[in-house]
Amino acid sequence: MDKLEINTFETEEEKEMEKKEKMKDDLRHFIEFLLNNRSSFLGEGQTAKVHFHTENPDLCFKIIGTRSAAGKQLPKPTIPITTTASPGSLEGQFNSLEKEGDFLNIIQDMRGNVIIPKAYAWAMHIHEDEGATYTNREELSIMLMERIHGPSLRNILEDDAVIPETFEPTTFFDSLRNFLRDMHERGIFHRDLHDGNIMIDEKTGKPVIIDFGKSALGREEDVYEFIYTDRGRSIEGLYHKDEAYVNEIEIKINTLIKERQHELK
């Protein structure tokens, strides 16, 4: 069985049907492209892979895939089993790409000294193979979004990437902190702001915040709480305070800049 569902995000300025249809076509083409195993790899994290759009330099696709083999469904139990993730389970602690895209788009009006990539469309592709005793299920979730040109701070700290000439550390980290303060005032917390999720826009040197896959809406005193799984185990270190991370990264970047200057002498 193959099921493909494609949707676009609702934004005020982009309601023209034609543009949206184009986005859906782009996504449809990309899925075909991906299913044919052609490569246009840009980067990856723990959950997702990001590919660039081969015809449009300003677009990219974030892909999350899950594979599972499930036993055939038993007859309905007399006690109903809930299918939604219970608040304590690990499932539900990560955002779907649809939700991540919503986060990216609701803060677009704050874009200025800090850049947030725009989300354009998302798709869900489900493939099911029915065996005699098992059903193999593959889910592919894809988001079409604005592509950022420039390295992540992790690329610089760990992969020896060149620091763009436009980068000015004091301005960069001040802008980032101001932005986070405003974002938190709106009740939005990133919770996964490590060096791989902060990029530098090459052209302007401005910070870019990506990957709202663990972000949440809420009050500061609640959003960073440890989570408890169904078995009552607490998971520490799943979420990280946005500012604490930024301060740590700033120190590392400044140290690296000094080292590189020293090497040049």
Ligand SMILES: Nc1ncnc2c1ncn2[C@@H]1O[C@H](COP(=O)(O)OP(=O)(O)OP(=O)(O)O)[C@@H](O)[C@H]1O
């Ligand atoms: N909009 C974008 N433009 C260009 N490159 C991007 C973009 N979004 C992501 N990337 C690249 O792809 C990598 C992985 O993306 P992302 O951080 O969203 O994945 P993830 O699996 O959710 O990461 P994490 O391990 O932090 O959970 C990034 O570190 C970055 O190098």
Ligand SMILES: [Mg+2]
């Ligand atoms: Mg990431």
